Amino acid sequence: MSTEYLIYEKRDDSKLYLTELDDENNPLSGIGFQSSSDGTVPSAAGSCPTKEEALKVIAYLREAVGDGSEDYQIEERAAQ
Numbered sequence: 001m002s003t004e005y006l007i008y009e010k011r012d013d014s015k016l017y018l019t020e021l022d023d024e025n026n027p028l029s030g031i032g033f034q035s036s037s038d039g040t041v042p043s044a045a046g047s048c049p050t051k052e053e054a055l056k057v058i059a060y061l062r063e064a065v066g067d068g069s070e071d072y073q074i075e076e077r078a079a080q
Contacts, residue, residue: 002079004047005054007061009033010071017045018057031061041077051076 007018016033019042034042048054051074058072 002049003076004049004079005051006041006045006047006075006077007054007057008045008073008075010073014039015075017042018061019044020046041075047080 008015009018010016014035016035019032019034034044036042048057054074058074061072
């Protein structure tokens with residue numbers, strides 16, 4: 001059984017999962033965050049194949065934001 005790693009940002013009492021927005025929803029394209037009302041992982045959530053890759057994505061997000069104050073975390077689950 002393989003594993004995948006989801007990246008999320010903890011805000012208040014919810015998890016906002018990292019997603020990729022298509023051009024229709026985001027004319028600049030790129031990343032976005034999404035949660036679900038029932039607390040499950042949204043179907044649009046992206047994943048990384050290794051924990052090392054997930055850590056690289058988090059490092060990139062912190063660099064892009066500039067202040068590093070966002071609380072990015074990794075959630076491990078069985079590959080879907």
